[in-house]
């Protein structure tokens with residue numbers, strides 16, 4: 006069969022690619038590093054986007070849209086920011102092509118050179134704060150709580166579908182506040198929104214924390230993050246929320262008249278999640294049969310497949326299946342009846358397993374006689390035979406159950422994958438043999454952090470929020486430490 | 497008052513800009529030709545987008561996402577297409593910046609030159625059809641009914657907010673079919689969707705037609721369009737739907753095995769509307785007081801403004817206003833209670849008129865005593881005093897009435913602005929003195945079309961669908977003609 010998936014044990018990375026491509030989520034494109042998000046993958050993203058968008062609006066945010074292009078000089082205005090972002094980016098230098106005088110095709114018109122190059126946005130702090138300068142005069146204009154859904158480009162040399170692509174889709178919130186406290190509160194609030202979204206919609210448990218100085222966003226004073234764990238024991242940063250202090254306000258001279266009638270720089274946050282989350286979803290839940298999608302965001306939640314011999318049986322099954330389909334739809338369940346004659350039932354079973362459809366209903370002639378239907382869960386692959394009466398209600402409940410149990414299993418896996426170690430030997434051993442998060446004492450210096458990264462490829466994923474204070478010694482330097490931090494190898 | 501609007505009579509073009517900027521829809525940006533869509537404008541666009549997206553899905557389409565960048569060589573593959581699009585576009589030539597060795601800031605790294613330049617998509621036929629080649633093998637893979645919501649860039653030298661900007665937002669449908677008939681039917685079906693959307697949501701009546709050969713989309717066999725009329729008598733193309741024949745299939749070698757087991761080129765359509773529609777909306781309905789927005793897509797449908805003296809009156813009015821607000825919201829009405837103390841009622845009246853909020857409710861102390869409230873319509877500026885009982889139901893009905901009457905008025909204006917003429921003298925006179933659409937005989941040649949355009953700046957907007965056949969002579973050349981076409985000066 007053509008849709009065979011490489012097993013996780015055989016080649017985890019190939020398994021991931023198989024799921025993306027054979028599951029119909031995305032494809033490579035003719036443009037290096039850019040992908041095509043196929044309809045099935047885009048519908049998944051739409052459900053994630055719509056859920057997030059509602060959460061943003063429920064917390065008082067509005068959407069807007071800022072230019073795709075950023076004047077080159079803007080990137081240099083915030084010193085740390087330019088170091089982090091200006092390097093690998095798409096640069097627009099010309100605004101016209103002309104017919105090739107030497108033959109066919111078109112060439113860049115050398116006379117249409119831009120005076121100042123434009124950068125395709127890798128993130129929008131600079132263009133947005135240059136705009137906020139015009140929008141903010143007084144404390145009455147604050148807070149500004151704005152989000153943007155957009156495409157961004159970062160020229161990655163090694164790309165992977167969804168996880169790291171030159172162009173990707175994301176949302177970026179950019180808020181402006183009158184006080185430090187309010188901005189910090191906003192950054193933390195949006196981290197909570199992300200954590201809630203990951204757990205409730207993606208069935209993806211996360212650890213909330215704050216990054217060390219070396220792992221901070223370029224231009225941030227603090228970067229909060231949610232970290233998740235993939236099945237191969239590697240961590241994946243699922244979202245970040247930055248407290249930017251007054252850095253961008255100072256870079257773009259954005260001041261406001263405060264209540265005491267004094268000019269003050271504005272306080273900022275930014276926060277974002279991207280189509281990278283789709284990659285996290287795949288790796289957190291997929292199995293060797295294909296995708297396993299959480300019901301709340303699955304493009305298709307239930308599929309009905311008929312099994313029949315001859316047109317008489319087909320007519321009877323068709324009638325009942327269509328009735329069930331309407332019942333499911335009337336309950337708001339995204340359902341489909343696949344009566345396509347070109348494919349055999351076995352092919353369909355494999356196809357919908359590959360696509361991770363949470364519930365499969367199989368209706369055969371004998372089932373119909375017995376007033377029963379076979380119900381299969383994608384996540385556990387359990388099958389049972391259920392009475393046809395109230396089947397749509399049964400499926401409705403089952404979808405909720407699956408969503409809940411997927412989160413529970415993922416949480417159990419994550420909790421079992423956090424290992425406390427107190428020596429360098431154990432640290433290396435756990436990283437190599439078990440993987441997951443390693444909770445260890447660290448002396449708080451960037452030098453130690455860097456040395457550990459060089460020796461083990463493990464980075465400090467975060468210092469968990471509300472981290473218990475505990476005296477100890479750094480596993481690497483032996484110097485005193487007051488708390489443990491979470492290390493892991495990461496995507 | 498700072499928000500004064502230039503009148504249409506004084507300077508129509510300045511009036512338009514005033515409405516966009518003072519109405520809070522959009523702003524110029526630091527990047528030449530690009531605009532910032534502000535939250536109020538973006539919410540309007542979201543409502544338009546969501547309504548269209550639902551109509552697309554209801555007609556069987558799905559969304560996907562294709563790369564922002566198009567390899568330069570792709571543009572040359574369809575001969576007509578490259579003539580139309582390759583000229584004014586943003587060209588990415590490099591993928592890295594580096595620190596300026598001579599000073600501060602960053603410069604383009606000459607070592608990071610792309611082997612083949614990338615064009616920021618001006619439209620996506622080429623990248624999409626290069627992808628469809630991999631997706632289509634047999635008639636079983638057809639039709640492909642895909643839409644994309646995206647940003648596109650066309651390097652315009654003279655730009656106007658919403659109407660013509662270097663970057664704009666749009667949707668582009670790209671469908672693939674097994675037969676010519678099915679593709680033509682799709683192109684016409686989507687034209688109907690656009691017409692229905694314009695009339696039912698934007699209260700914008702349109703004429704459905706087909707473009708002449710010279711006005712066709714670059715690469716199309718037929719371009720269907722909806723044409724609308726602005727208050728200054730100029731036409732505005734509000735949407736286009738193209739039957740592309742097999743042009744892109746041939747350019748990208750996309751064939752399928754048909755039911756007779758033979759290889760055949762795939763038939764195509766593409767269709768799009770953009771943020772330009774926001775410009776149409778403004779010019780179709782706005783008045784000298786500001787925006788006038790149709791209720792179905794207005795970001796805010798009703799606003800309640802309190803008028804009181806002293807805290808006792810305020811408490812009473814507050815309580816009632818909040819009750820009304822909740823009632824309105826429970827009916828799904830987008831409503832707001834503006835009790836901001838910083839602004840006086842008169843300022844608020846002007847502000848919400850400027851923003852085109854369809855219904856204003858004013859609650860004063862005497863109203864409250866009389867159990868009444870003042871209701872003002874934005875479109876007609878009529879005021880009436882209404883009993884507080886059932887006020888939310890009253891507003892609900894009034895919003896429907898306003899939506900309906902806005903369309904009726906616009907339709908009446910458009911119908912009165914179609915003038916039949918039979919001589920060159922009348923043609924020029926009507927264009928200069930009355931404007932609007934001029935229905936006239938044309939000999940069917942591109943030469944005449946071009947000559948008329950040069951002399952009068954009027955173009956053939958379309959040949960209406962189901963155009964009555966009628967013998968006549970061309971107003972310009974005197975040659976025989978079998979039908980009238982619609983001329984106008986246009987945006």
Ligand SMILES: [Zn+2]
Nearest residue numbers: 048051052304
């Ligand atoms: Zn959906």
Ligand SMILES: [Zn+2]
Nearest residue numbers: 539542543795
């Ligand atoms: Zn809305």
